[in-house]
Amino acid sequence: MRNYDEESKWTLSKVMKVVGFSFLGIFLLCTIWGSFYSVSPGHRGVMKVMSQVKDVSLAPGWGFKVPFFSEVIEMSVQTKVYTGTLDAYTNDMQNVTVEYVINYELIPDRVPRLYENVGIDYQETLLPGRIYDVTKSEFGDWKAQQLISDRPKVVANVQKAFREKLQAECNYFNNVIVQVKDLQFSKEFDKTNEDK
Numbered sequence: 001m002r003n004y005d006e007e008s009k010w011t012l013s014k015v016m017k018v019v020g021f022s023f024l025g026i027f028l029l030c031t032i033w034g035s036f037y038s039v040s041p042g043h044r045g046v047m048k049v050m051s052q053v054k055d056v057s058l059a060p061g062w063g064f065k066v067p068f069f070s071e072v073i074e075m076s077v078q079t080k081v082y083t084g085t086l087d088a089y090t091n092d093m094q095n096v097t098v099e100y101v102i103n104y105e106l107i108p109d110r111v112p113r114l115y116e117n118v119g120i121d122y123q124e125t126l127l128p129g130r131i132y133d134v135t136k137s138e139f140g141d142w143k144a145q146q147l148i149s150d151r152p153k154v155v156a157n158v159q160k161a162f163r164e165k166l167q168a169e170c171n172y173f174n175n176v177i178v179q180v181k182d183l184q185f186s187k188e189f190d191k192t193n194e195d196k
Contacts, residue, residue, distance in 0.1 A: 003029070014115075016162060035065060035066075035067045036062060036063070036064060036065070037058075037062070037064075037066055037071075037072040038057065038061070038062050038063075039060045039072065039074055040060060040074060040078060041060045042060070042077060042078040043058075043074040043075060043076050043077060043078075044057045044058060044059070044060075044074070044075055044077050044106075044108050044111040045058030045063075045072040045073065045074055045075075046058070046072065046073045046074075046111060046115045046116075047071075047112075048070060048072070048073065049070040050064060050069050051070055053112055054112065055112050055113070055162045056107050056112065057110075057112055068114050073115060074116070075111050075115060075120070077105060077107075077111065078106045078107075078108070079081055079103055079104070079175050080103070080104055080105065080123070081102070081103055082104070082114060082123050082127050083101050083181075083187040084100060084128055084131070085098065086128075086135060086136075087099060088132075088136045088140070088142055089136075089139065089140060090140070090142055090144040090147055091140060091141060091142055092143045094143075094185055095185070095186050096121055096139060096147065096185050097182075097183070097184040097185075098135055098180060098182075099181045099182040099184075100135070100178060100179065100180050101178070102127060102131065102162075102176065102177070102178055102179075103175070103176070103177040103179070104173045104174070104175060104176045105173070105174045105175045106172055106173065106174070106175070107158045107171070107173065107174045110171065112171070114172040118172075122172070125192045126170050126172075127156065130162065130166060130169070131158075131162055132164050133165070134161040134165055136164045137161070138154060138157050138158050138161060139154070142154060147183065148183070151180070151183070154180075155179070155180045158180070159176070159177065159178040160180055162176065162178050168186065169174060
C-alpha cells in the first residue's frame with residue numbers, strides 16, 4: 001500500500017510538472033506572437049497602449065509592440081468613396097434632392113489623431129453634415145433653372161467650399177473631390193420645364 005502511494009505521488013508530481021511546463025510554453029508562445037504587429041499595404045497603423053493612442057502613424061510592414069498591453073488598429077489611406085443624398089432649396093424655393101459622391105484620401109500622418117478624436121466611423125461623423133451645410137448654402141444662391149444650366153459651376157463651388165470647411169474644421173482629408181450624380185426637382189417643376 002505504501003508503495004502505491006509513493007508511486008501515485010511521484011506520478012502526480014510528474015503530471016504537475018508537465019502541465020506547468022505546458023502552460024509556461026503556451027504563455028511564452030503567446031508573448032512572442034503578441035510582440036509583433038503588421039500593417040497591410042495601403043493602410044496606416046494606430047498604436048494603442050493601455051487605451052492611450054500614440055501620436056505616430058505606423059507605416060505598412062512588420063514591427064514590434066508590447067504584448068498584452070498594446071494593439072495596432074489599421075486604417076485605410078487608399079482612395080475612399082462616400083455616397084449620399086440630401087435635400088436642399090434653391091433661391092426660388094424649389095426643393096431639389098441631390099445625389100452626391102465624395103472621393104477622398106486620409107492624410108497618413110493624421111490617422112492617429114483622427115482615430116483618437118473621431119474613431120473608426122469618421123465618415124458618418126464628419127462628412128454628411130458638412131456637405132449638407134455647404135450644398136444648402138450654395139444651392140440657396142441659385143434659381144432652379146440656373147442650377148440646371150450652370151451645374152458644373154455650382155458643383156465646383158460646392159467642392160471648393162467643402163474642401164475649405166474640411167480643412168478648417170477637421171484637417172484629416174486629402175484629394176477631396178465632390179461629384180453631383182443627380183439632381184431631382186419636384187414633379188411640378190419638372191412638368192413646368194417640359195411645358196416650356
